[in-house]
Amino acid sequence: MPQIPPPVIQVSHLRKAFGAHAVVQDVSFAVAAGETLVLLGPSGCGKTTLLKMLNRLIEPDGGRIEINGQDVLSQRPEVLRRGIGYVIQQVGLLPHYTVAENVAVVPRLLGHAPAAIVARTKALLTRLHLPAARYAGQYPHQLSGGQQQRVGLARALAADPPIILLDEPFGALDPVTRASIRHEFRELEELRSKTMVLVTHDVTEAFELADRIMLLDAGQIQQLGTPRELLFRPANDFVRRFFAAERLALQLRTLTLGDVFEANEAEGPKAAFRAGTTVHEALEALTGPAAAAAPFTVAQLMAGFGEALQREEDAWKR
Numbered sequence: 001m002p003q004i005p006p007p008v009i010q011v012s013h014l015r016k017a018f019g020a021h022a023v024v025q026d027v028s029f030a031v032a033a034g035e036t037l038v039l040l041g042p043s044g045c046g047k048t049t050l051l052k053m054l055n056r057l058i059e060p061d062g063g064r065i066e067i068n069g070q071d072v073l074s075q076r077p078e079v080l081r082r083g084i085g086y087v088i089q090q091v092g093l094l095p096h097y098t099v100a101e102n103v104a105v106v107p108r109l110l111g112h113a114p115a116a117i118v119a120r121t122k123a124l125l126t127r128l129h130l131p132a133a134r135y136a137g138q139y140p141h142q143l144s145g146g147q148q149q150r151v152g153l154a155r156a157l158a159a160d161p162p163i164i165l166l167d168e169p170f171g172a173l174d175p176v177t178r179a180s181i182r183h184e185f186r187e188l189e190e191l192r193s194k195t196m197v198l199v200t201h202d203v204t205e206a207f208e209l210a211d212r213i214m215l216l217d218a219g220q221i222q223q224l225g226t227p228r229e230l231l232f233r234p235a236n237d238f239v240r241r242f243f244a245a246e247r248l249a250l251q252l253r254t255l256t257l258g259d260v261f262e263a264n265e266a267e268g269p270k271a272a273f274r275a276g277t278t279v280h281e282a283l284e285a286l287t288g289p290a291a292a293a294a295p296f297t298v299a300q301l302m303a304g305f306g307e308a309l310q311r312e313e314d315a316w317k318r
């Protein structure tokens with residue numbers, strides 16, 4: 001039998017109330033190593049409260065949270081938090097520290113060697129498109145919102161924690177910056193092996209970043225599954241209604257060229273036309289310079305997409 005690795009985060013029967021208001025109600029789930037779990041749901045459904053219980057910024061009323069098999073309540077909160085990166089919308093950079101000093105906060109607390117901290121900070125800033133020569137000595141107020149967000153991400157990654165929690169990390173940005181940072185975020189080598197839990201109320205963001213999505217309402221899990229499962233196999237009416245307005249856009253982001261065409265028809269010479277490319281990405285590529293390399297036309301793609309949708313819906317009905 002193949003060995004299934006134990007989950008990195010295991011949550012059982014977690015509960016939290018503020019006064020009479022039950023904000024998180026009997027929530028259980030597990031996050032596997034390297035997985036990105038997105039907490040999604042309407043405002044006030046308990047996403048942030050749930051996330052903050054994972055690193056003990058909020059203490060639960062009941063239930064259990066284990067990280068790498070160890071009960072979080074058995075660890076000192078500050079020690080627990082040093083092993084878990086945390087990125088928030090308000091970034092929270094220290095205003096009187098330079099960019100480099102902000103990034104170095106946790107490695108310093110952990111007693112890493114100064115030379116190693118400098119090298120790591122430089123490498124991270126460069127990877128996040130903030131060349132150290134230009135930005136390391138600047139102060140947060142000298143940076144744009146998008147740049148501050150990148151520093152916040154660099155800070156969370158500085159000590160290379162295996163787990164990262166992110167609360168609306170792109171929430172304060174305008175839609176264009178938001179989409180481009182999100183794209184960079186997805187491509188970032190540094191994040192490939194991380195176990196991440198990310199809070200958002202943005203459905204597109206959830207579909208772009210999640211391995212699995214937990215859709216919450218009123219503190220309860222409505223459905224936990226892959227984007228494809230939530231879209232094509234909604235567990236209840238709440239789930240169906242939640243995605244209704246953006247259904248077509250989400251279908252375009254969920255189905256891939258591999259779903260639409262036979263493998264050999266889908267693959268073109270450009271990376272934009274691989275079996276794993278989403279229909280949405282392929283449509284974008286068909287309006288750009290890569291279009292000439294496409295092994296199909298927009299009309300063929302859309303006809304194939306229609307058929308694939310039908311197949312997908314039929315498969316779930318069975």
Ligand SMILES: Nc1ncnc2c1ncn2[C@@H]1O[C@H](COP(=O)(O)OP(=O)(O)OP(=O)(O)O)[C@@H](O)[C@H]1O
Binds near residue numbers: 041044045048050201
């Ligand atoms: N410290 C607190 N004291 C009292 N009520 C609180 C506290 N923190 C959160 N709440 C309430 O708990 C509910 C859930 O809040 P939470 O921040 O977890 O929601 P959310 O899903 O992250 O919402 P949003 O998307 O708007 O940030 C809200 O009704 C909120 O008012």
